[in-house]
Amino acid sequence: MNQYPKVKCLNCRKEIGECNFKTFTVNLKGYDKNGKRKLFCSQECYEQYKKQFEIEVYNGCPIYAVECLGEMRYMPWWFSSYYFTNIEDCRKRIDRKEVGIYPSYLFGSLVR
Numbered sequence: 001m002n003q004y005p006k007v008k009c010l011n012c013r014k015e016i017g018e019c020n021f022k023t024f025t026v027n028l029k030g031y032d033k034n035g036k037r038k039l040f041c042s043q044e045c046y047e048q049y050k051k052q053f054e055i056e057v058y059n060g061c062p063i064y065a066v067e068c069l070g071e072m073r074y075m076p077w078w079f080s081s082y083y084f085t086n087i088e089d090c091r092k093r094i095d096r097k098e099v100g101i102y103p104s105y106l107f108g109s110l111v112r
Contacts, residue, residue, distance in 0.1 A: 009041040011049040016041055031079040033066050050078050055087070061094045063087065 004018035010032060016039055017023040024039065030046045032038045033053060040046040053064045055074075064075045065087075073083035074090040084090040
């Protein structure tokens with residue numbers, strides 16, 4: 001019988017299950033440092049993974065930094081749809097209280 005490869009948590013490397021549709025629908029999905037969807041065994045593990053990219057907390061908001069193509073990218077939240085090339089611009093964005101952060105699934109319902 002065919003054995004599926006095992007899937008492991010990106011952070012702690014704990015075995016989650018077999019590589020199949022059920023495993024990908026049941027377990028917690030999050031982003032890795034390249035913006036790709038990955039599996040994590042728990043919310044705590046995902047938060048621990050994100051913490052390694054957090055460089056500071058500014059006005060109560062964590063700022064994350066990821067190196068991509070030799071360039072540091074600063075994000076006001078974990079894998080936002082945009083980034084800044086310096087931390088000062090990221091801080092200015094956080095200071096703008098009139099700009100909100102909304103989940104992307106809300107925009108789908110507005111377009112219909």
